Amino acid sequence: MALLRDRGITLGRWTGRPGARLERDSGDPDVARMREAAVAADWTTVRGLLEARPEHQDRTQLLWAVGNTAGVERWIVEVLQKEPESAHALTVAGIRHVSWGWDARTSARAENVSRKQFEVFHSRLRQAEGWLYEAAELEPGWTSPWYVLQITGRGLEIGQVTARRRFEAAVRRDPHHLGAHVQQLQQVCKKWGGSHEEMHAFARESVSRAPGGTPLARLVPDAHIEEWLSLDPGPGAEYMRTREVADSLGQAAEHSYRHPDFERAGPGLELLNSFAMAFSLAGDRASARECFQATEGRVTESPWSYINGSDPVAAYRKHRSAAGR
Known part of the structure; x- marks a missing residue:
């Protein structure tokens, strides 16, 4: 060929x-820098990297870099206490609790997950949802909170109708957002x-x-x-x-x-x-x-x-x- x-x-x-x-x-070198800053609990750098990446460029990878870093759940709560109306901090706290929730659930089949694991999983996802809705209210033009809400919704089994509404909320803000479409593909499988x-x-x-x-x-x-x-x-x-x-x-x-x-x-x-x-x-x-x-x-x-x-x-x-x- x-x-x-x-x-x-x-x-x-x-x-x-x-x-x-x-x-x-x-x-993307910024993703590695984000991960390093998350490990170091360097909120100034984390926030700076997010602020430098416009929403229309899709911040999905940057968010997961910090969201998948163990220990962020401890220091991001302290950031929220100091900056309760920071949409960046709320979104980071939300995505970290999503990842942390799945850590508790594990990737095992549902029949192999204990009741206690599910309780922790759902508790962390519900906490994430609260922060993500706050972020969406503070920054109504952002796609990122709605993208993460697609994931919490699947974990909390909100159903296809509500899940579709969250996807539509994301793509109203960014019609070709890859992350939102990938999550909706999973939702309808x-x-x-x-x-x-x-x-x-x-x-x-x-x-x-x-x-x-x-x-x-x-x-x-x-x-x-x-x-x-x-x-x-x-x-x-x-x-x-x-x-x-x-x-x-x-x-x-x-x-x-x-x-x-x-x-x-x-x-x-x-x-x-x-x-x-x-x-x-x-x-x-x-x-x-x-x-x-x-x-x-x-x-x-x-x-x-x-x-x-x-x-x-x-x-x-x-x-x-x-x-x-």
Whole structure:
């Protein structure tokens, strides 16, 4: 397949296969700085990094960098006591309590989670919701609080109607917010009370409404991977190799990374990894090679952790070799 010089990706002549490495932050140095500041309880730096990143640029990764850092739940409460009307502090407190809540619940199946774990989980999510609603009132134009409220809502099982309203609140403020769309895709998937049909329809419609080069096209391979995960190995392999899957992946590729306006930086890297895995499972080696080449050996945890949770890089390497790269 020809290199994609005029189709969104320009790589030059192939000179060999690069080594594979896990790219935690999609190449965004501010995410690493945010994580360091969170560990150091450096609120001034945390706030400064958030203030420097406009809402329309999607602050999702920055928020999770601080939200996933253990210990933030202690010092952010002290910040709130000093700055009770800081929407930044309220949002950080909210997202940290979401992550902290899931720490208590764990990733185990519901039947393997104790009543006490669920009580702690729900308590932390309810606390998060209170802070997030306060942040939304203080900054009515922000998307971030509504994005996090989508996650608390799923954990608290608020139902599809209310969940949809939270998604709509987020996209009224930012119509193509990737994080909000990723959360809504999860909300409408079968395991959370939706269906495969609703999930695929949501992915298709979201991509069709977005401009060319959109990172939202990642929803299409993600939806196929989600259905593949729900099936036993044999039926899953058969599903991924259907003409319907091949056609939808191809159409989404044309509207995203094959488009001249596509940007590989940031969310584009995770999109390329999602397409690489989906095309690999679909048996389309040429398209998989195209995506592997474009990633330049930079591996994102999602979606490869679905294949090998302890070593997503190993999963990436295995499928890259199978694709002939």
